[in-house]
Amino acid sequence: MRLRLPLFLVTGFGVALLLQYFIPLPAGQAFYSRALEWMQVIFAAGLLLGGANFARLHLKRAATRKDERPYSLLALAALATMLVAGAVSIGRDSTFLWLFDNLQAPMQQTVFSLLAFFVATAAYRGFRLRSVESGLLLSVALIVMIGRIPVGELISPVLPQAASWLVDVPAVAAKRGILIGVGLGSVAVSLRVILGVERAWLGGSQ
Amino acid sequence: MKLPALDRRALYVLLFLAVALPLLFPIGLVGSVSKSTRQFHRLIESLQPGDVILISFDCEAASWAEIGPVARAVILHAMKRDLRIVGTSFLSEGTALGYRLLSELATEHGKSYGEDWAYLGFRPQYVAAMLGLGESIIREYPKDYLEQPAESLPIFAGVQSYRQIKLVISIADDSMPQYWVEYAGGRHGVPIAAGLSAVMLTTFTPYLDSHQLVGLVSGLKGAAEYEQLLGVTGAGTRGMDAQSSAHLAIIVLVVVGNAIYFRGRRKS
Numbered sequence: 054m055r056l057r058l059p060l061f062l063v064t065g066f067g068v069a070l071l072l073q074y075f076i077p078l079p080a081g082q083a084f085y086s087r088a089l090e091w092m093q094v095i096f097a098a099g100l101l102l103g104g105a106n107f108a109r110l111h112l113k114r115a116a117t118r119k120d121e122r123p124y125s126l127l128a129l130a131a132l133a134t135m136l137v138a139g140a141v142s143i144g145r146d147s148t149f150l151w152l153f154d155n156l157q158a159p160m161q162q163t164v165f166s167l168l169a170f171f172v173a174t175a176a177y178r179g180f181r182l183r184s185v186e187s188g189l190l191l192s193v194a195l196i197v198m199i200g201r202i203p204v205g206e207l208i209s210p211v212l213p214q215a216a217s218w219l220v221d222v223p224a225v226a227a228k229r230g231i232l233i234g235v236g237l238g239s240v241a242v243s244l245r246v247i248l249g250v251e252r253a254w255l256g257g258s259q
Numbered sequence: 260m261k262l263p264a265l266d267r268r269a270l271y272v273l274l275f276l277a278v279a280l281p282l283l284f285p286i287g288l289v290g291s292v293s294k295s296t297r298q299f300h301r302l303i304e305s306l307q308p309g310d311v312i313l314i315s316f317d318c319e320a321a322s323w324a325e326i327g328p329v330a331r332a333v334i335l336h337a338m339k340r341d342l343r344i345v346g347t348s349f350l351s352e353g354t355a356l357g358y359r360l361l362s363e364l365a366t367e368h369g370k371s372y373g374e375d376w377a378y379l380g381f382r383p384q385y386v387a388a389m390l391g392l393g394e395s396i397i398r399e400y401p402k403d404y405l406e407q408p409a410e411s412l413p414i415f416a417g418v419q420s421y422r423q424i425k426l427v428i429s430i431a432d433d434s435m436p437q438y439w440v441e442y443a444g445g446r447h448g449v450p451i452a453a454g455l456s457a458v459m460l461t462t463f464t465p466y467l468d469s470h471q472l473v474g475l476v477s478g479l480k481g482a483a484e485y486e487q488l489l490g491v492t493g494a495g496t497r498g499m500d501a502q503s504s505a506h507l508a509i510i511v512l513v514v515v516g517n518a519i520y521f522r523g524r525r526k527s
Contacts, residue, residue: 074446086394089387096384143355143380144405145362153355158320161352165321169505173274174267177512181520191513198510201480202503203290213290224461225468232465 060249067247108132193219270512277508281500288500289487295467296484299452299474300336302426308341310425311418313392316348316357317385317435322456323356328482328495329454330360330430336489338368343414344376345424347400349385349435357430358404373412380404385435386442393421393447421449426473432456436463440471454481 070088073081111125118125138149182188199205200216245251306312314334318326337344346361348354358378365376379400382388391399396409396419403409417423427449429436436453444451450473453463457478466472476485479502482495 086391089391089394092387093382093384093391096387100383143358145358150355150359153320153352154359157352158323158356161319161321162324166324169278170271170274173505173509173512174270176509177270177516180513180516182517191517195510195513198506202506203288203499204503204507206290217293220461221464225464228461229465232462 056252056255059255060252064247064249067243071247104132273512274505274508277504278501281504282497285497286500286503287492287496288503289483289496290480290499292484292487293481295464295475295477296481296488299333299476300485300488302452302474303333303336303340303342306340306342306425309343311343311345311414311423312337312426312428313345313347313424314357314361314428314430315435315439316346316353316360317350317429317431317433318353318356318456319350319432320352320356322432324498325456325479326430326432326454327356327360328479328493328498329476329485330357331364331493332482332485332489332491332495333428333430333454333476334361334364335491335493336485338364338370338375339489341375342425343374345379345396345414345418346376346404347379347388348381349383349388351381353430354381354404373407374414377409377412377414378404379409385438389438389442390446393443393449395420421447424449426450426452428452428454428474430454432459434459434462436466436472440466444471457481 066088069081069084073085108129111128115122115125115129135149135152138147138152141148143149176194180187180191180194182191196212197216197219199208200212200214200219205212205216242251246254314330314337316330334344344361346357348357358380361376361378362372364370365372370376379396380403382399388399397415400409403412409415421427421443427439427443429439429451431453432455436451436455439451439453443449451471452474453466453472453476455463455475455477457480460475460477463472463475463477467475476482479495479498482493483499484495486493486495
């Protein structure tokens, strides 16, 4: 029963919503609207569950692992502070926005900006003219890097055109192929889930 | 072949200077405007004053330095055109970023909340929310970001769903525009445009070619181009200076690295 009920629900909802899309009857429309509300409720419940799990995990760590205690306490304090600040007010001059603007956003931007340094050292160490293939990669990278900045245009008007061609034609062609593959794969996996063939989402060894 | 020891801190300092100096002493480098940015600009120009557009801030704070200038330029243009803007977000961080930007620009341009713009805030399940907006905006968002009943805001008088929205713009650093295309564009026929981080450009160019996206502006380059079309100098243009010198610094590093590599190979 533990296995059959979720399978039954997924197949039932999957087939019903699929039919509703192609046969738009009023009853189907009402069911569709209700299903959208249920999706929101389920997802919001998932967020609550995630928050509770986060708190439980860090409480446990703070209690049992001495070396990780400060980090866990900090994480719990941050969670509580943002929760309380958000519950009080989220308007333009609120504490919540102040904390977001002056703590969370700068911290995330700082971490993300470190990528530039990694890219620079990786380019210095990795881009080597060792073979025809690496030479091709190196040439394309250089053309795109210089062609996508105004300096490229100052050097030669051909450079931005070449960079645009590389981005718009070969890169997009590869990306289009990947997207079509992903699309077909998504349809196949969805059908397998709806028909009960794919059961990995049930978890465990099922 | 092992490279001679070049202190990596020297590389970091070089890159830091390449980024910081142009920000402190702007050069004002501008290039030509790309076809897609021009197309986006024309799209906003083609809308009539009073038309309602929906802007979704589907991005994280981490990429805001790149995507923020894109959002700012597009919203600035929309406000100059007296379009009415409804904001929302399907990522929690984008919610605060979008509200901050919209409220700043609205204050600068004398736009009043509720009439010229409104902010609906965050919805957690984006697929259901995108589909729900096609059924009823008010039912999907009974209250706005500031906890006011959405029904009481004049901007929603006569605006029930996508049918009354002229354009949806997703400001995104990930694949969210794809869902907008699939669920809002595909099912409800609302035109979708996207402001993207540069790395997402190749992912979404096929959608522009197939007209599933009606406009696309990407990265600092796109923002700088858009500012050029608006005749303003903003964060995009300033950022382009830094990006240009960073690109040049990396090119120099690649050339130096290869020179050292070949010299070492000849010797050995």
